[in-house]
Amino acid sequence: MVLDMNLITEKKESLGLSHKDPFQANILELRRLNHAASEKMIYHLVLDLQGSSIQYEVGSCIGIYPKNDVKEIFHLCRLLRLSPTTPFYCERLERTLTVREFLYSHANLDKVTKKHGELASLDPEFTDLQQLDHVSLIEMNPDIADPIVYLNALLPLLPRYYSIASSKxxxxxxxxxxIASVDYEKAGKEKKGALSRYLEEIDPESGTLDIFYLHNPRFTVPEDHGTPIIMIGPGTGLAAFRGFLQERVHQNASGKNWLFFGARKRLHDFYYQEELEEYIEAGKLILDTAFSRDQEEKIYVQHRMWENRHVLWQWITQHGAHLYICGDAKHMAKDVEAMLEKIAIDLQGFSPLEAKRFFKDLRKEKRMHLDVY
Ligand SMILES: Cc1cc2nc3c(=O)[nH]c(=O)nc-3n(C[C@H](O)[C@H](O)[C@H](O)COP(=O)(O)OP(=O)(O)OC[C@H]3O[C@@H](n4cnc5c(N)ncnc54)[C@H](O)[C@@H]3O)c2cc1C
Incomplete structure (x- = not known):
């Protein structure tokens, strides 16, 4: 057999640079970052990039492919009356693999589609498919007309994205x-997100994860090292800003760094506290924190922004600061944007419309950047 060396080199050069060409990364460290008494599980994960083509920038992301629960796979196989070792032709992947391999790495076992409802002869009156996962659907309706068609209708198991929390x-x-573990309730069961569950099961000493790099040139530190930056990143939003801070310290950037961080409890959830305090001591960071459950009334980052509104507004309007928001899109980003507009109305005398336009323009000028999910 003649090996095409060009093809091999090409393959190596792109390893880990696309979701189609993931790199199998060794886990160097996987540990809980927050206090054991905290309700949420937060992990610090370090991956070895040696052998990949990944050369990352801060503000970008790593995609990780989760794997499904083996116990759930065996249970599903029993329900579908299929042997896990049966060869199965996957139409989407256009190749044959075992049922087990397919269910482990390639199938979303959580989201039930209309087609699955039909294949399980589900009462057409039942429309709340979001309340079901595949196990609960088949347990309710065990006579699946064609299990192979059922498997082929499963949605793909998509990668999960994580902000890079370090500088190269x-x-x-x-x-x-x-990484914050996600828990939720479905079909009357307490469940964990696919990647959240996989991280619990994986061996932190010898485990590997299939990863790839997703570059985001729109969310990174300013080219001009003298530009001050305001980072608003409660919860997992801190990830990207830890990367920013490491990068700015490496650059010996003269621009000031101001971080608004928040979580539930200072004693439990102050991630990377020591590192942040070192930056403060070295004069590299101004930090304002909001721990929502440390007192009766809930305090969030936007409240700290309001308390500091005069200086914040000066940084934006007089010192040319860049503004970054990272983390939860559902509540946090909306509340933070509303607070920014409130500050603009209060201090600049803008109308609500003018305040909106001001921040829209700031985005156009590439001085306001959001990475919310
Ligand atoms: C650009 C980008 C950057 C991200 N960066 C980070 C990061 O730095 N750290 C981090 O921890 N996560 C980050 N995420 C979120 C992450 O990609 C996953 O969505 C999250 O870890 C859940 O994955 P999972 O497989 O455990 O849960 P899934 O299996 O994806 O979800 C299981 C169920 O939980 C619901 N769900 C998912 N996420 C949440 C949530 N936050 N709150 C409530 N319900 C939820 C889903 O709708 C689903 O029903 C980022 C996402 C994006 C798009």
């Missing part, structure tokens, strides 16, 4: 991530 200057062959 801290070690070019490693990348660090901050």
């Amino acid at each position: 200057h801290r070690g070019p062959f490693r990348v660090e991530l901050l």
Whole structure:
């Protein structure tokens, strides 16, 4: 057999640079970052990039492919009366693999579609498919007309994205991530998100994860090192800003760094506290924190922004600061944007419309950047 060396080199050069060409990264470290008494599970994950083509920038993301629960797979196989080792032709992947392999790495076992409802002869009156996962659907309606058609209708198991929480200057062959485990309820069961569950099961000493790099040139530190930056990143939003801070410290950037961080409890959830305090001591960081459950009334980052509104507004309007928001899109980003507009109305005398336009223009000028999810 003649090997095409060009093809091999091409393959190597792109390893980990696309979702189609993931890199199998060794886990260098996987540990709980917050206090054991905290309700939420937060992980610090360090991955080895040696052998990949990934050369990352701060503000970008790593995609990770989750794997499904083996116990759930065996249960599904029993319900579908299929052997896990049966060869199965997957139409989407256009190849044959075992049922087990398919269910482990390629199928979303959570989201039930209309087609699955039909294949399970589900009462057409039942429309709330979001309340079901595949196990609960088949348990309710065990006579699946054609299990192979059922498998082929399963949605793909998509990668999960994580903001890079380190700078390459801290070690070019490693990348660090901050991951919050997701719990939810479905079909009357307490469940964990696919990747959240997989992280619990994986061996932190010898485990690997299939990853790839997703570059986001719109969310990174300013080219001009003298530009001050305001970072608003409660919860997992801190991930990207830890990367920013490491990068700015490496650059010896003269521009000031101001971070608004928030979580539930200071004692439990102050991620990377020591590192942040070192930056403060070295004069590299101004930090304002909001721990919502440390007192009776809930205090969030937007309240700290309001308390600091005069200086904040000066940074934006007089010092040319860049504004960054990272983290939860559902509540946090909306509340923070509303607070920014409130500050503009209060201090500049803008109408609500003018305040909106002001921040729209700031985005156009590439001085306001959002990475929310
Ligand atoms: C650009 C980008 C950057 C991200 N960066 C980070 C990061 O740095 N750190 C981090 O921890 N996460 C980050 N995320 C979120 C992450 O990609 C996953 O969505 C999250 O970890 C859940 O994955 P999972 O497989 O455990 O849960 P899934 O299996 O995806 O979800 C299970 C169920 O939980 C619901 N769900 C998912 N997320 C939440 C949530 N936050 N709150 C409530 N319900 C939810 C889903 O709708 C689904 O019903 C980022 C997402 C994007 C798009």
